[in-house]
Amino acid sequence: xxxxxxxxxxxxxxxxxxxxxxxxxxxxxxxxxxxxxxxxxxxxxxxxxxxxxxxxxxxxxxxxxxxxxxxxxxxxxxxxxxxxxxxxxxxxxxxxxxxxxxxxxxxxxxxxxxxxxxxxxxxxxxxxxxxxxxxxxxxxxxxxxxxxxxxxxxxxxxxxxxxxxxxxxxxxxxxxxxxxxxxxxxxxxxxxxxxxxxxxxxxxxxxxxxxxxxxxxxxxxxxxxxxxxxxxxxxxxxxxxxx
Amino acid sequence: xxxxxxxxxxxxxxxxxxxxxxxxxxxxxxxxxxxxxxxxxxxxxxxxxxxxxxxxxxxxxxxxxxxxxxxxxxxxxxxxxxxxxxxxxxxxxxxxxxxxxxxxxxxxxxxxxxxxxxxxxxxxxxxxxxxxxxxxxxxxxxxxxxxxxxxxxxxxxxxxxxxxxxxxxxxxxxxxxxxxxxxxxxxxxxxxxxxxxxxxxxxxxxxxxxxxxxxxxxxxxxxxxxxxxxxxxxxxxxxxxxxxxxxxxxxxxxxxxxxxxxxxxxxxxxxx
Numbered sequence: 212x213x214x215x216x217x218x219x220x221x222x223x224x225x226x227x228x229x230x231x232x233x234x235x236x237x238x239x240x241x242x243x244x245x246x247x248x249x250x251x252x253x254x255x256x257x258x259x260x261x262x263x264x265x266x267x268x269x270x271x272x273x274x275x276x277x278x279x280x281x282x283x284x285x286x287x288x289x290x291x292x293x294x295x296x297x298x299x300x301x302x303x304x305x306x307x308x309x310x311x312x313x314x315x316x317x318x319x320x321x322x323x324x325x326x327x328x329x330x331x332x333x334x335x336x337x338x339x340x341x342x343x344x345x346x347x348x349x350x351x352x353x354x355x356x357x358x359x360x361x362x363x364x365x366x367x368x369x370x371x372x373x374x375x376x377x378x379x380x381x382x383x384x385x386x387x388x389x390x391x392x393x394x395x396x397x398x399x400x401x402x403x404x405x406x407x408x409x410x411x412x413x414x415x416x417x418x419x420x421x422x423x424x425x426x427x428x429x430x431x432x433x434x435x436x437x438x439x440x441x442x443x444x445x446x447x448x449x450x451x452x453x454x
Numbered sequence: 455x456x457x458x459x460x461x462x463x464x465x466x467x468x469x470x471x472x473x474x475x476x477x478x479x480x481x482x483x484x485x486x487x488x489x490x491x492x493x494x495x496x497x498x499x500x501x502x503x504x505x506x507x508x509x510x511x512x513x514x515x516x517x518x519x520x521x522x523x524x525x526x527x528x529x530x531x532x533x534x535x536x537x538x539x540x541x542x543x544x545x546x547x548x549x550x551x552x553x554x555x556x557x558x559x560x561x562x563x564x565x566x567x568x569x570x571x572x573x574x575x576x577x578x579x580x581x582x583x584x585x586x587x588x589x590x591x592x593x594x595x596x597x598x599x600x601x602x603x604x605x606x607x608x609x610x611x612x613x614x615x616x617x618x619x620x621x622x623x624x625x626x627x628x629x630x631x632x633x634x635x636x637x638x639x640x641x642x643x644x645x646x647x648x649x650x651x652x653x654x655x656x657x658x659x660x661x662x663x664x665x666x667x668x669x670x671x672x673x674x675x676x677x678x679x680x681x682x683x684x685x686x687x688x689x690x691x692x693x694x695x696x697x698x699x700x701x702x703x704x705x706x707x708x709x710x711x712x713x714x715x716x717x718x719x720x721x722x723x724x725x726x
Contacts, residue, residue, distance in 0.1 A: 222724070230725075231635040283565035284723045298565075306563040311491050323483040324564055328476045 213258040213281060213376065213407070218290035220251040220276055220431075250276040251287070252431040260375070261405040263398075265412070265422030265439060267446055272428040274411045278378045281409065296407075297326050297374040304365030310354035314345055317353050318368055325372045335371040343367035363390065370397055377401065380411045395421075419443055480566060484574035488553070489581055500585060507586070511537050514654050526656045528599050528685050534590055535684065536653035539677050542583040543619050544644045550575040550623040551630045551637045558726035568719035569712075572627050576620050583612070599685050607683035607692060614697070615676045618704035624711030628718040631725035651677065672703045 225245040229235050250273045258264050266274050279285040280292060282300045307324045309317055318339055322332040340346055343363045348356060356364070369377075379398075398421055401408055412418055418425060418439060425442040427435040435442045493499030511534055519529055526532050553575045561568065587608075594601075629636050651674045652660070660668060668674050679691040679700075690696075 230632065232633045232639070233635055235633070279562075279723070282563075284562060286720050300564055303563050307560045309487055309491065312487065312495075316487065316490065320483055320487050323476065323480040324560065324566065326476055326480075326566075329479050 212260055212295045213256070213409075214291075214293050215254050215256040215281070216291045218251055218254040218256075218280065218287045218292060219249070220273075220280060220285065221288050222248040222250050224248055249431045251280070254290070254431075254433055256426065256433065258407060258409065260407055261402075262424060263402055263408045263410065263422050265410050265418040265425035265442075266428065267412070267415070267418060267425060267442070268428035268434075271430075273431040274428055275380055276431075277428065278380055278409060278411060282378055294376065296376050297372075298376045298378060299325055299369055299372040299374040300378045303380070304362055304369065308353055308361065308365070311352060313350050313352055314340075314356070314364060315349050317364065321365070321368045322372070325369065326374065327372055331373075335373075339364075339367045339371045342370065359387070359390075366390075366394065374406075376407045376409075378409050378411075381413070415443055415447070477567060477570060481570050481574050481577070484570060485577035485581070488574060488578040492578065492582075500582075503582070504586070504589065507537055507541055518654055524656050524659070527687065528597055531590070531593060531597055531599060531685050532656075532681055533654055534593055535681055536651075536677050538583065538586045538590055539615065539680060540648055540651065540653050540673070541586070542579055542615065543622075543673055544648075545582070546576045546579045546619045547623050547626055547640060548637065548644070549579060550627050551640075554627050554630055554722075555726065561726060562723045568722055569624070569715060572620065572623050572715070576616070576623060580616060594684070602683075602686070604683045604692060608680055610697065611676050611680045611683065614700045614704055615673070617708050618672050618676070618700070621704060621708030621711040624715040625707065628711070628715040631722055632718075647671065647673070650674075653677065672700045675700050 223245045224247075225243055227238065227241075227243065229238060229243065254277065266277065268274050276285065278300070280287055281294060282298055283292075283294070284300075305321070307321050309320055312320070318336060319332055322335070323329075327335070340349060343360075343366070345356075345360060345364060348360065353361065353364075395417070398408065398410075402421065408421075410418065410422060422439045424437065425435075425439045426433055427442050427446050435445055493503060514537070515530060515533055518524060518533070550572045554571055557571050561571075626636060626640055650668065651671060652668065657665065657668070657678065669678075675691060675696055679696060682688050682691050
């Protein structure tokens, strides 16, 4: 279960970012000005076990920030976040990929990064290879694989983690039709198995198809929360947004 | 920061304790991965990497055994050991910052304790150090030195060096995202330290009044200790007082480094 209470996240965007001692010294006498950006404002959210929650909103609404805060990558400025269970982030496929290493080494590295133990990876290894369809390329260096193969590998490892909570952020946009179909089938299975999924997408059809509940973010605020068709219809007709 | 922000940390801590216990495995995998990349997954890759320290050793040996002559027994071993140990210090402290930078994209997307990066990088260098010490022993066999029982002290000194160096690396890495040029500044300090430590010269050429200053640096004590344990002569650095001083400094530094790193690493995802 995931629970967020009064979560605020403020990004400070300095007009002139100072990241070295030199820059700090040179501009000692100048005042550092910055813009404050409320990425998330007073978010209260509960996600129950086995729920498929859709998160929609325009660009810059705070969707990705929300996922990152739940994943623990970002810390909120105030508020509490509690998460029960291991999280598999689908935030970006293959972020930890080591291009100079083989597919096999990468499965171990990425798997460990996602929180798997040695035994879990060894047990899942054949399944991951099979699922990604890369049997012939196990000993090839990752950099020599096509980008499609790399995406498939990243996806297969993340699916293989079997963590109870999944955070999915627009990963489906990268693959072809077949791959997307495979992803959707996988998500169907997850749903059946009672895993919790947080799904960020601009693909409203997919959101409508999968999600039990949808939240709509706007400028960092949680605008609407409810049944998927309910929220989606409000999102599609801009007039209703300002009720 | 409000009060509830600290509550958040509490809940996060709890979750880590219950949710993920595979951090040791992740640390090892990361260290091995770095090691493989560093040496291109081959023994020849390691041998190639020996070229730099050996070339440095060769040059210094030429200069200080032909042009200038120190009164040091087994000067070859004396110099080589000093270079190997100092290289470890320089490699861990500098590489950990580079590694932090190169892992930034992962830090922004996946949560794991940030210290794993520093520890993994130090383990990679530790492996290199152990291999280098094997090379040292090859030189040792072909020298006039004899192995003494005091050689076992080497293990203790290496452990002390490791704590000291990791403490330094944690301290530097915690500051790195805010002050990127600390990498260059530290490079200069490492260079300075190289000459301020009796690595190529014997301590006997330094006037007595500077000895206290030189031996404020635990690395100098460790290097001298290792030499006396393996090659001799002298015993003054093998005593308990020396270990107490080294450990006191190393542990203090480690504690400070750890505390700063835990505090500052929380915002790494935003700053890197």
